[in-house]
Amino acid sequence: MLSAERRTLILQKLAATGSVQVSYLAAELQVDPVTIRRDLHRLESAGYLRRVHGGAILRDSAGASPPPSGLAQRIAAAAARLIPAGSVVFLGPGNFTAEIIPSLGNEKQLTIITNALDVAWRAARTQQHTLYLVGGEVGKDYGIYGQLEQQFNLLVDWVIIEAAGLSAESGLTHDHLRYANLARTLLRQSAKTIVLLPPDRVGQVSALHSAPAEQVDLLITGREASNAPLWDLSEAGVRIVLT
Amino acid sequence: MLSAERRTLILQKLAATGSVQVSYLAAELQVDPVTIRRDLHRLESAGYLRRVHGGAILRDSAGASPPPSGLAQRIAAAAARLIPAGSVVFLGPGNFTAEIIPSLGNEKQLTIITNALDVAWRAARTQQHTLYLVGGEVGKDYGIYGQLEQQFNLLVDWVIIEAAGLSAESGLTHDHLRYANLARTLLRQSAKTIVLLPPDRVGQVSALHSAPAEQVDLLITGREASNAPLWDLSEAGVRIVLT
DNA sequence: GCAATAGCGTGCAATACTGTGCAGAACAGT
DNA sequence: ACTGTTCTGCACAGTATTGCACGCTATTGC
Numbered sequence: 001m002l003s004a005e006r007r008t009l010i011l012q013k014l015a016a017t018g019s020v021q022v023s024y025l026a027a028e029l030q031v032d033p034v035t036i037r038r039d040l041h042r043l044e045s046a047g048y049l050r051r052v053h054g055g056a057i058l059r060d061s062a063g064a065s066p067p068p069s070g071l072a073q074r075i076a077a078a079a080a081r082l083i084p085a086g087s088v089v090f091l092g093p094g095n096f097t098a099e100i101i102p103s104l105g106n107e108k109q110l111t112i113i114t115n116a117l118d119v120a121w122r123a124a125r126t127q128q129h130t131l132y133l134v135g136g137e138v139g140k141d142y143g144i145y146g147q148l149e150q151q152f153n154l155l156v157d158w159v160i161i162e163a164a165g166l167s168a169e170s171g172l173t174h175d176h177l178r179y180a181n182l183a184r185t186l187l188r189q190s191a192k193t194i195v196l197l198p199p200d201r202v203g204q205v206s207a208l209h210s211a212p213a214e215q216v217d218l219l220i221t222g223r224e225a226s227n228a229p230l231w232d233l234s235e236a237g238v239r240i241v242l243t
Numbered sequence: 244m245l246s247a248e249r250r251t252l253i254l255q256k257l258a259a260t261g262s263v264q265v266s267y268l269a270a271e272l273q274v275d276p277v278t279i280r281r282d283l284h285r286l287e288s289a290g291y292l293r294r295v296h297g298g299a300i301l302r303d304s305a306g307a308s309p310p311p312s313g314l315a316q317r318i319a320a321a322a323a324r325l326i327p328a329g330s331v332v333f334l335g336p337g338n339f340t341a342e343i344i345p346s347l348g349n350e351k352q353l354t355i356i357t358n359a360l361d362v363a364w365r366a367a368r369t370q371q372h373t374l375y376l377v378g379g380e381v382g383k384d385y386g387i388y389g390q391l392e393q394q395f396n397l398l399v400d401w402v403i404i405e406a407a408g409l410s411a412e413s414g415l416t417h418d419h420l421r422y423a424n425l426a427r428t429l430l431r432q433s434a435k436t437i438v439l440l441p442p443d444r445v446g447q448v449s450a451l452h453s454a455p456a457e458q459v460d461l462l463i464t465g466r467e468a469s470n471a472p473l474w475d476l477s478e479a480g481v482r483i484v485l486t
Numbered sequence: 487g488c489a490a491t492a493g494c495g496t497g498c499a500a501t502a503c504t505g506t507g508c509a510g511a512a513c514a515g516t
Numbered sequence: 517a518c519t520g521t522t523c524t525g526c527a528c529a530g531t532a533t534t535g536c537a538c539g540c541t542a543t544t545g546c
């Protein structure tokens with residue numbers, strides 16, 4: 001491998017995840033840690049990143065977003081494992097979905113459609129996927145709730161969204177009207193639907209309903225989720241992945 | 244084998260894999276490494292690739308956004324000073340326009356419409372402006388070239404874009420068709436237009452024309468720009484800001 | 487506060503790569 | 517056939533990159 005190539009890979013990894021570790025890169029790229037350190041030193045001199053003990057972080061991440069929680073990484077990693085290379089996926093807004101991008105690794109190439117600015121930014125910086133973004137007003141949660149149907153012919157293999165609640169009786173529910181509308185539009189298509197949910201929201205019901213539980217193909221949540229609602233969902237035909 | 248043939252093969256290999264190594268090519272093509280080096284040198288001069296130690300890589304595989312140069316910050320700061328609080332501005336793709344966001348400071352609130360993912364991301368993170376984003380496919384330069392007119396009623400006070408050239412006779416010119424089309428659409432509106440240009444592109448002409456110089460209200464460039472073309476542009480009614 | 491651990495920079499030697507001058511070979515035009 | 521030009525390979529000296537060893541420093545857990 002060319003040294004310049006290696007430095008490009010380091011920058012891509014950094015762009016995708018926000019930070020890199022010397023030890024991880026050394027193992028991944030099969031070079032001595034001291035070589036990685038020299039690379040990082042060089043890239044810092046060129047202004048591409050900021051060197052910190054143990055690795056490097058993005059140059060402009062002064063007051064950046066907090067590091068992802070372990071839960072988000074676990075759920076996102078589980079989702080990433082399920083998606084085959086080459087799929088067309090829709091990613092909704094949220095911390096869990098955004099964390100999927102760095103979980104995908106360097107090889108798996110997808111076509112990603114999203115209405116979340118943070119997801120789009122992470123995906124774009126990897127230069128690895130084909131990326132489509134919904135237009136419209138950008139909200140404080142980085143979600144963009146535009147006229148989806150006008151902009152794309154939605155023929156996606158997987159729809160991956162978060163929700164405020166999922167129960168067998170009340171189905172998929174949300175806190176915000178625009179999010180509920182988005183979910184309803186997306187699930188009308190015949191794609192496979194994956195819902196990412198914090199474990200404490202399994203079986204819960206929120207204000208705005210979008211779809212019955214039967215339309216959810218797969219629920220990914222934490223293993224702390226209580227069993228009774230999971231059982232009911234499973235009865236309703238929802239596959240469950242605990243992580 | 245003809246030398247031109249060999250260079251074509253080198254470019255093919257490079258396009259296929261993203262990088263080539265001198266030693267590999269020398270063995271593969273059965274010529275001396277020195278010959279390969281001379282080929283690469285030539286191809287680099289012609290702009291086909293970027294030479295690195297041990298081989299060559301694609302010209303635009305920077306991986307991450309390059310650090311802002313002093314020039315970008317100077318030009319962006321000049322533009323930021325000109326925009327009054329509360330304005331509705333369109334920001335096109337590019338390093339200069341992206342640098343405007345941090346130059347705006349913490350108080351000035353704008354309504355920003357953009358088709359550049361990096362601009363949008365920076366603006367969104369400030370939580371300071373009202374932000375609209377054009378939808379569509381995200382390109383390698385983070386530009387999104389969708390159906391602008393279908394998505395927004397463009398009633399902006401300022402259109403701020405970059406270009407590949409601006410001269411009094413040939414007007415505003417660009418390197419990429421989609422960018423030229425964008426500029427043409429934007430400038431059809433009656434907004435005030437600001438063009439950000441590296442000083443060495445003042446008076447230059449590139450392949451694709453979008454608008455006559457008269458439609459440009461303001462040119463912001465570096466003070467290194469040569470005087471004759473600036474004078475012509477000023478005659479054509481373009482206000483000039485040197486920084 | 488302190489010890490264990492992991493990470494840091496630097497000097498050094500081995501290796502690989504680089505540019506350049508030179509001479510011979512291939513080639514095009516006369 | 518002759519001649520000037522371009523391309524190619526070789527030799528050589530200089531430079532870049534890498535891994536290892538060493539002593540030093542930051543971080544972590546108790």
